[in-house]
Amino acid sequence: MQQVNSANNQTDLIELDSGKVPLWEGFREAFILHLADNALILAQRNSEWCGHGPVLEQDIAITNISLDLLGQARNLYQYAALLINKEPHNLSASSLHSGGKEVTEDSLSFLRTEREFKNCLLVEQPNGNWGYTILRQYLFSVYQFLLYGQLQYSEDENLAAIAVKSLKEVTYHVRWSSEWVIRLGDGTAESHKKMVQALEEVWSFTGELFLPEPYENEAITGFDLVALQHSWLQQITNVLKEATLFSSALNEKVFMQSGGKKGLHTEHMGYILAELQFMQRAYPDAEW
Amino acid sequence: MALQDADALFQHKIDNEIKIEPKDFMPEAYRKTNIRQISQHAHSEIVGMLPEANWISRAPSLKRKAILLAKVQDEAGHGLYLYSAAETLGTSRDEMINDLHIGKAKYSSIFNYPSLTWADMGVIGWLVDGAAILNQVALCRTSYGPYARALVRICKEESFHQRQGFDSLLVLSKGTPAQKEMCQDAINRWWWPSLMMFGPKDSESTNNDQSIKWKIKRKTNDELRQSFVDMAAEQVKVLGMVLPDEKLKWNSQKNQYDFGEINWVEFWNVVKGNGPCNKQRLAARVKAHEDGAWVREAAIAFAEKRKMKREILKEPAI
Numbered sequence: 001m002q003q004v005n006s007a008n009n010q011t012d013l014i015e016l017d018s019g020k021v022p023l024w025e026g027f028r029e030a031f032i033l034h035l036a037d038n039a040l041i042l043a044q045r046n047s048e049w050c051g052h053g054p055v056l057e058q059d060i061a062i063t064n065i066s067l068d069l070l071g072q073a074r075n076l077y078q079y080a081a082l083l084i085n086k087e088p089h090n091l092s093a094s095s096l097h098s099g100g101k102e103v104t105e106d107s108l109s110f111l112r113t114e115r116e117f118k119n120c121l122l123v124e125q126p127n128g129n130w131g132y133t134i135l136r137q138y139l140f141s142v143y144q145f146l147l148y149g150q151l152q153y154s155e156d157e158n159l160a161a162i163a164v165k166s167l168k169e170v171t172y173h174v175r176w177s178s179e180w181v182i183r184l185g186d187g188t189a190e191s192h193k194k195m196v197q198a199l200e201e202v203w204s205f206t207g208e209l210f211l212p213e214p215y216e217n218e219a220i221t222g223f224d225l226v227a228l229q230h231s232w233l234q235q236i237t238n239v240l241k242e243a244t245l246f247s248s249a250l251n252e253k254v255f256m257q258s259g260g261k262k263g264l265h266t267e268h269m270g271y272i273l274a275e276l277q278f279m280q281r282a283y284p285d286a287e288w
Numbered sequence: 289m290a291l292q293d294a295d296a297l298f299q300h301k302i303d304n305e306i307k308i309e310p311k312d313f314m315p316e317a318y319r320k321t322n323i324r325q326i327s328q329h330a331h332s333e334i335v336g337m338l339p340e341a342n343w344i345s346r347a348p349s350l351k352r353k354a355i356l357l358a359k360v361q362d363e364a365g366h367g368l369y370l371y372s373a374a375e376t377l378g379t380s381r382d383e384m385i386n387d388l389h390i391g392k393a394k395y396s397s398i399f400n401y402p403s404l405t406w407a408d409m410g411v412i413g414w415l416v417d418g419a420a421i422l423n424q425v426a427l428c429r430t431s432y433g434p435y436a437r438a439l440v441r442i443c444k445e446e447s448f449h450q451r452q453g454f455d456s457l458l459v460l461s462k463g464t465p466a467q468k469e470m471c472q473d474a475i476n477r478w479w480w481p482s483l484m485m486f487g488p489k490d491s492e493s494t495n496n497d498q499s500i501k502w503k504i505k506r507k508t509n510d511e512l513r514q515s516f517v518d519m520a521a522e523q524v525k526v527l528g529m530v531l532p533d534e535k536l537k538w539n540s541q542k543n544q545y546d547f548g549e550i551n552w553v554e555f556w557n558v559v560k561g562n563g564p565c566n567k568q569r570l571a572a573r574v575k576a577h578e579d580g581a582w583v584r585e586a587a588i589a590f591a592e593k594r595k596m597k598r599e600i601l602k603e604p605a606i
Contacts (some may be wrong), residue, residue, distance in 0.1 A: 073350070
């Protein structure tokens, strides 16, 4: 992270059209967009269950989580838009530059390309069965719980306020999803088998959560992302044990997939955006 | 108390606007009619989620996506209260859902039409929810207590949905030519099916007389349909759009709108299962139920395990 440290001293400057800009200037926006993209894409995935859940009460619950995540995404995009509009050159190499218009929560979510989205691979994976969806939600919610737990103390007051609000929601998501992981893991032989399989499928997407990109450096975020991994592992191990799903193989070296946070996604991402962005692409410049 | 007296007391309560409650005596036919009507209403809420859920992933802005998600979630909530209200009459949610899946129970035919463009979301809110509200406001005074109380809450939320629907159409009506066209097209497609929501003509409806006497229904199909036409014919002017009916005309003598004839052949065909989406809608519900079977079974098995564990822990040590 030498690069960032030196950037902090404002020694590294790169030339942009708009003049001399310190390299690290865009990192805060990138970090906020990364958080927003995570929330939006998981909201989009979870919302696919709406009307199709295994039981009415749970259809409502997963839709609720989807709505919470969408709300978080909106807060974060709005804040990112505010920062970007103040310093437009910070959104370097973006497809949003054209026209010189101000960016909005909608242009950030509907007009960026696949390679500009910074969400982790975990959230873009297809829903699979209810067990996979629940497990993905649980693993992600614990990560969000720890992350917002740090961000609530951020020196950035706006980000701290978003974190405080989101933390209340995520606390419930952790509780709800952990209860389901335990229920399904320790339910019937069939549900146990499905959960073991889900865990095998999802696990290789969890490493990326704690693999910091330059924009997640402590100098930007105010906390050490790598240090959260230990708490995360401890918390999920307890629940997986109670769910009779814990396997020592989890601790062995599994090759972890990564790239989403850099904009290198799985093939699923293009289809998510094709649906998500369809209206704004088909009817440019319309108000809705 | 002789059955005759019980019957008389029952009708006396109805005549005096005293609500019938779950443990009160009620004629078997009254119980059955209520189960049929409330479960049909519940199924309509649940199947009705599908045409709208169809646009959640493609909503054109984050705000619209949030509004739509919350709306479809409300429909699920309505389904829940209604299934609970019907259960007070001695049936179970499983039984009702099974009746839906085997085609024995009906749901509102309107949901057998496809939602083809984003404007359909607005029109469903304005016309479909609007028609439902007219039906349901009349039903808030229905004689069966649990149903009446569920309806009061549902009506409040539905009125909110209708305003949101109209508001999103208002945006389209002031938008680009493509948006205006999309809006008019959606009105054209949903207008007649919305009129069909009030059911057959009074002269051909089999359930009207007894239901009115028991105050399960408070207004006839034709009365409600007329109120709907009178309302929509005015509101459409605000949008600067038109209703697709050449015979629609204000009748100053009757103080109401005259309107054209519904295509009853289409109406009965959709009721009988031949609408554009009947098979698709039912298949989606059956699939959700079947795919969820292992989840429901696991939840039951887990609850039993926990219960047993607690009982073992309670046993005194030997």
